[in-house]
Amino acid sequence: MGHLHEAFHVTDSRLDSLVQTSLGRLTGAVSVALDKAAAQLGLKVTAARSALERQPLMDAQFDLQRRATQIAQAFSKALVEGVAKELSQGDAASRELADTDWSSLRLVEDSEVERGVASMRLARHLESSCHEPLNLLQGLFATLRQVPADELANPLRPTVVADALLKGLWLPQDKPGSQALLLDAVLPPLTDQLRAVYAEAANQCQQAGVRATPVISRASALNSTSSATGHGTAAEKAPAERGLSNGLAERPHGAGASARATPRALEAIGQMLGMDWGQEDCSEQALTAHVCPPASDSSMLGLMKKLHQLARMDTPLWMPPADTRSEASLLPRLDLSPQDDNTSRDTASAAGNPVMVNVIRAHREELIQATGGAKLDQMVIDIVAALFDQVLADPSVPPQMARQLGRLQLPVLRVALKDTTFFHSRRHPVRHLINRMASLATSFEVLDDGPGREFIDKVTSLVSEIVDGDFDQIALYEKQLTELEQFVEQQAVREAEESAAVAALLAGQEADLRVQQRYMQKVQKELADLDIPEFVKTFLAQIWTQVQVLMVARHGHDSEATARMKQASKSLVLSVQPKGHPALRASFLKQLPQLMKDLNEGLDLIQWAPTARQEFFAQLLPLHAEALKTQPAHELTMRLLEDRLRKVDQIPVPSREEAANDPLPPPSAEAEALPLVNALPAKDAMAAGFVSEQQAIEVPAGIDIDLTVGDDPELAQIDLELPMDGPAPTTRGASLVDIIQPGGAYRMLLKGQWKKVRLTWVSSSRTFFMFNQGHHPSKQTISLTARVLQQMCEGGRFKAFEQAQLLERATYRARKQLAALNANRKIAA
Numbered sequence: 001m002g003h004l005h006e007a008f009h010v011t012d013s014r015l016d017s018l019v020q021t022s023l024g025r026l027t028g029a030v031s032v033a034l035d036k037a038a039a040q041l042g043l044k045v046t047a048a049r050s051a052l053e054r055q056p057l058m059d060a061q062f063d064l065q066r067r068a069t070q071i072a073q074a075f076s077k078a079l080v081e082g083v084a085k086e087l088s089q090g091d092a093a094s095r096e097l098a099d100t101d102w103s104s105l106r107l108v109e110d111s112e113v114e115r116g117v118a119s120m121r122l123a124r125h126l127e128s129s130c131h132e133p134l135n136l137l138q139g140l141f142a143t144l145r146q147v148p149a150d151e152l153a154n155p156l157r158p159t160v161v162a163d164a165l166l167k168g169l170w171l172p173q174d175k176p177g178s179q180a181l182l183l184d185a186v187l188p189p190l191t192d193q194l195r196a197v198y199a200e201a202a203n204q205c206q207q208a209g210v211r212a213t214p215v216i217s218r219a220s221a222l223n224s225t226s227s228a229t230g231h232g233t234a235a236e237k238a239p240a241e242r243g244l245s246n247g248l249a250e251r252p253h254g255a256g257a258s259a260r261a262t263p264r265a266l267e268a269i270g271q272m273l274g275m276d277w278g279q280e281d282c283s284e285q286a287l288t289a290h291v292c293p294p295a296s297d298s299s300m301l302g303l304m305k306k307l308h309q310l311a312r313m314d315t316p317l318w319m320p321p322a323d324t325r326s327e328a329s330l331l332p333r334l335d336l337s338p339q340d341d342n343t344s345r346d347t348a349s350a351a352g353n354p355v356m357v358n359v360i361r362a363h364r365e366e367l368i369q370a371t372g373g374a375k376l377d378q379m380v381i382d383i384v385a386a387l388f389d390q391v392l393a394d395p396s397v398p399p400q401m402a403r404q405l406g407r408l409q410l411p412v413l414r415v416a417l418k419d420t421t422f423f424h425s426r427r428h429p430v431r432h433l434i435n436r437m438a439s440l441a442t443s444f445e446v447l448d449d450g451p452g453r454e455f456i457d458k459v460t461s462l463v464s465e466i467v468d469g470d471f472d473q474i475a476l477y478e479k480q481l482t483e484l485e486q487f488v489e490q491q492a493v494r495e496a497e498e499s500a501a502v503a504a505l506l507a508g509q510e511a512d513l514r515v516q517q518r519y520m521q522k523v524q525k526e527l528a529d530l531d532i533p534e535f536v537k538t539f540l541a542q543i544w545t546q547v548q549v550l551m552v553a554r555h556g557h558d559s560e561a562t563a564r565m566k567q568a569s570k571s572l573v574l575s576v577q578p579k580g581h582p583a584l585r586a587s588f589l590k591q592l593p594q595l596m597k598d599l600n601e602g603l604d605l606i607q608w609a610p611t612a613r614q615e616f617f618a619q620l621l622p623l624h625a626e627a628l629k630t631q632p633a634h635e636l637t638m639r640l641l642e643d644r645l646r647k648v649d650q651i652p653v654p655s656r657e658e659a660a661n662d663p664l665p666p667p668s669a670e671a672e673a674l675p676l677v678n679a680l681p682a683k684d685a686m687a688a689g690f691v692s693e694q695q696a697i698e699v700p701a702g703i704d705i706d707l708t709v710g711d712d713p714e715l716a717q718i719d720l721e722l723p724m725d726g727p728a729p730t731t732r733g734a735s736l737v738d739i740i741q742p743g744g745a746y747r748m749l750l751k752g753q754w755k756k757v758r759l760t761w762v763s764s765s766r767t768f769f770m771f772n773q774g775h776h777p778s779k780q781t782i783s784l785t786a787r788v789l790q791q792m793c794e795g796g797r798f799k800a801f802e803q804a805q806l807l808e809r810a811t812y813r814a815r816k817q818l819a820a821l822n823a824n825r826k827i828a829a
Contacts, residue, residue, distance in 0.1 A: 014208045015144040019083060022156050022201045027076045029193035030165060034068045036189035041181070060181040074168030082164050086155035087145075118170070118183065119162045124427070124726050126158035129191045129739065133198035134158070139212030140205040149213040156201065161194065188738055304367075304410040304471075358392065359409045360385040367413070377417060383814075384413045390810035391434075397806065400448075400456045401441035404463045405434060411471035418472060423811075425725050429477040431807055436481065438806035440488060443745030443758045445775035451491055458487050492742035496761040499770060499781055502688045503761050506768040506783055509680070513767060514659035516549045519651070526648050530641075532573055535619050540648075544569050547602035552653045568598035570645045576623045577638070578630035585628055592624075664765045688770075689781040691750065696788050696797070699752050707796040709754050710747055715803045718812045728808065731800035737790045738766075745801035746771070748782070748792070756801060757782060 041061035048054035064071075127134060134157065141156075142149035151157065169186065170179050360367065360381060371377040388409050392402055415430045416422045422431055437459055444452035462480045469476055496503050524541040544565075551562045575595060579585050603613055632638075680690060718728075730736050740746065740759055748757050748771070757771035769789055771782040784792075792798035804812070 014205075014210060015141075018144070018201060018204055018208075019087070019155065021204065022197065023076075023079060023083065025197045025200060026079060026156065026161060026194075027072065029197050030075050030190065031068070031072045033186055033190040033193050034064065034071060037182070037185035038064045038068065040189070041185050044185075056178065056181060060178050060185065063178065064182060064185070071168040075164050078164035078167040079161065082160040083155045086152075086160060118179070119159075119166045121727050122166065122183065122187070123158040123162040125187065126162060126191060126194055130158065130195045130198050133195060133202050136202045136212060137198055137205070139214065140202060140210050142213040143210055144205070156198075158194070165190075184735075188735060191738065304414055357406070358385055358388055359406075360388060360413055371417065380416050380420065381413065383423070384409070384416050386814045386818075387807065387810045388412075390813045391806060394438075394806065394809060396442060396802065396809075397438055398441050398444075398447055401438060401459070404456070404459050405438065407463050407467055408434065411466055414472045415474070415477075419474075421725075424723065426728070426805075427726065429474050429481060433477050433481045433484070435805040435807055436484060439745070439802055440484075440743060442801050443743060445756075450776060451495065454491065455487075458484070488743040492760055495772065496742075496770070499760070499772075502770060502781055502783060505680075505684055505688055506761075506770065507763055508656075510664070510763045510765060510767045511656040511660070512549060512553060513664060514662045515654055515656055516546050517664065518654050518659045518662055519549055520545045522651050523648060526644070526651065530573075530644055533576060533619075533623060535616070536573065536576060539616060540569050540572070543606075543608060544572075544602065546606045549653055550605055551602075557653065564598055565602055566649050568595060568602065570642075570649060571595045572599070573641070573645055576620070576627055577641070578632045579627050580629060580631040584632055588624075588628070664767055687781075688783045691782060691784040691788060693788050693791065696750070696784065696792055697795070707749070710799075712803055714816075715809065715812065718804045718808060722808060722811060722815075724808070728804065729800075731803060732793065732796065732798075734790055734794045736793045736798065736800065737786060740769070747799045747801055748773075749797040750782070755782075 038061055041057055041064065045054055045057045045061060048057060134154065137156070138151065138154050139149050141147075142153040145153060145155075147153050165186075169182055364381060364385070367381055368378055371381070388406070391397065391405055394402075397405065412422075412430060412434070419428075422428050425431065440455065441447065441459075444455060446452050447456050462484060466476060466480060520541050523545055524537075527537045527541060530537065548562070548565050548569075551559070551565050555561045571591060572595065575588065575592070579588050680688070684690075730739055740762075742759050742762060744759050746757050746759065748755050755773050757773045759769060760772050761770040762768070767786050769784060769786065773780045773782055789798060803809075
């Protein structure tokens with residue numbers, strides 16, 4: 001990597017060493033990810049059910065294998081350039097404007113725009129998957145570079161990596177379908193590799209004595225700068241990554257609209273809600289013109305706090321906003337209130353949730369007057385009110401959580417008036433906090449006692465801090481979100497402690513898998529050049545090593561049973577050697593029954609699949625018959641063979657401690673390790689609620705499985721119709737197994753029934769997962785391997801409990817309601 005040093009120069013030797021080493025690691029990580037992606041595409045080709053499905057996969061695999069070296073080289077070059085550019089920048093302000101001049105303006109090809117969008121989405125996925133090491137690296141790089149500890153401090157951040165990768169991975173002539181297949185295949189292994197690279201970089205920094213600067217978020221830094229100077233808006237300082245904002249510009253710090261609120265914001269709001277503004281005056285002057293003098297920031301904040309105190313949030317009632325149905329309303333298109341009061345109550349009751357007071361609708365006129373009555377502000381007020389109509393009536397939101405979300409109406413409105421990116425940005429702290437609280441609430445069977453009550457108490461405390469504090473500061477929401485995640489993590493640890501015996505059992509199984517893998521690799525190496533049938537080599541290395549590991553774990557290294565299993569491996573190899581001499585034939589026939597007995601005993605111990613066992617013996621027995629007819633090998637040859645087999649016997653089975661840090665293969669490569677896992681004693685398997693591969697697909701007789709049970713058909717196209725700034729969180733499919741975290745709610749199909757389960761524990765290498773189902777005292781534990789869970793995800797038998805996040809559901813339903821109302825108006829006209 002010598003050419004990397006020539007691309008840039010840094011003054012701190014520790015920074016120089018860190019960057020050089022990390023660049024090499026990143027290049028290696030991408031090469032590994034490309035190889036694994038090609039292998040994964042091969043597996044998908046094999047599993048494809050039709051030629052139509054198989055052909056694109058074959059094309060993508062061929063393309064990836066053909067161009068792997070070229071892609072890696074292009075990535076390395078682009079990465080060096082990107083990192084050099086990052087390191088050449090100064091502080092945050094200069095970093096954003098360094099490349100901005102009139103001569104840089106140019107037309108952009110569609111393919112470049114698409115690559116930029118894909119790069120942004122890839123980077124965001126990687127950021128969410130590598131959050132912890134990235135957060136630490138951000139502070140460490142800030143110290144080394146002597147720059148603010150914001151998200152631009154790290155020159156190796158996923159944004160830079162994703163952009164460099166797609167420059168090599170995507171070609172302009174590639175078909176969109178092929179591009180998507182390549183990216184989908186590369187993403188899982190790349191995520192794992194990148195997480196390790198970032199962790200190694202952080203560890204290298206800390207070993208060099210670098211102390212991390214306290215991390216600050218981008219939004220917090222902008223807000224504090226604007227407040228301190230008294231001029232300059234957050235929109236003027238918005239980071240480049242908001243280029244996908246569809247025109248929703250960040251709003252200035254004031255009660256109402258200003259000259260920074262352009263018609264582009266109105267256009268983007270229209271796209272979000274599916275509205276066409278028609279002939280209305282959408283000029284900047286019309287949008288921002290005040291009907292009355294706007295209130296000051298402090299007055300607006302005071303009004304909202306007063307309205308919040310007046311609202312009886314604990315009283316379930318319906319308060320229909322008559323004024324929004326008035327012909328005098330400036331925005332009749334935003335009349336999303338129910339058209340019949342009785343119908344509204346009935347719908348709310350049917351949903352099972354008490355409908356809370358919509359404070360924004362109830363006090364719409366006071367809020368409009370306080371903002372100055374600008375048209376854009378009225379739109380924001382009506383849209384936020386419409387969103388909370390849907391949020392408070394959402395049947396998936398428990399009443400206890402709906403009450404806390406209802407308390408956030410005015411704080412959310414305050415944020416939306418100042419920052420309209422709230423409506424479309426999945427990463428907006430306020431939006432993220434609301435969605436996260438609602439999602440976590442669904443994971444509890446009851447919220448009136450136990451862990452559910454603890455969760456609601458914590459949420460109540462966090463919401464109170466927002467309502468009683470300075471709730472127009474984004475930093476406050478980021479702080480509450482961090483506290484919420486920490487609480488969920490601590491709660492998951494406490495829940496796992498209740499099933500500590502099961503967790504210890506599964507952790508032990510994972511340790512044994514590491515032991516078996518290390519032992520298998522040593523045996524494979526010793527057998528590699530041995531002149532014996534290939535299927536015998538594979539059997540001894542991948543299957544029989546599991547028998548030996550399990551024998552040592554149960555009976556010890558020096559037991560008679562362990563010695564017999566070792567002797568069986570040697571006897572198996574000698575059994576396929578030529579035995580044309582009568583004495584050799586007689587000796588073989590005498591030893592054969594014991595050999596078959598030992599082989600079957602060992603395979604029974606690890607519960608090797610019957611079909612695989614039959615295939616093995618179907619290949620072995622003809623070799624035995626052939627060996628009896630063939631002239632024996634030279635005596636020296638046999639002595640050399642026995643000497644090699646003796647070396648194999650002398651390979652010790654490693655201890656759990658020796659293999660503790662060995663990485664385990666991903667779930668797709670775990671197939672040969674499963675018999676060791678399935679060898680759990682029946683008593684232990686029952687206590688752990690262990691689900692085998694067979695049990696995962698078992699269907700009781702007479703039951704027709706419907707994989708769509710619990711899905712809302714209305715939400716099937718939600719991700720396609722809402723113009724958000726990034727992809728929706730994964731809720732189903734094979735990649736779901738890579739992102740599930742303790743505390744989350746999921747749906748699992750077992751024995752023909754869908755169950756709501758809560759993930760409580762994940763082993764260190766994500767090989768085993770433990771879920772809880774139900775509530776005390778009838779709570780049950782369910783545990784399974786990553787391979788089984790991945791198969792369930794691929795088969796549609798395991799999904800996230802929520803099809804879409806709360807605010808996305810609310811927006812989508814408000815959009816549909818608006819379309820229906822507009823259609824009715826056209827019919828009436």
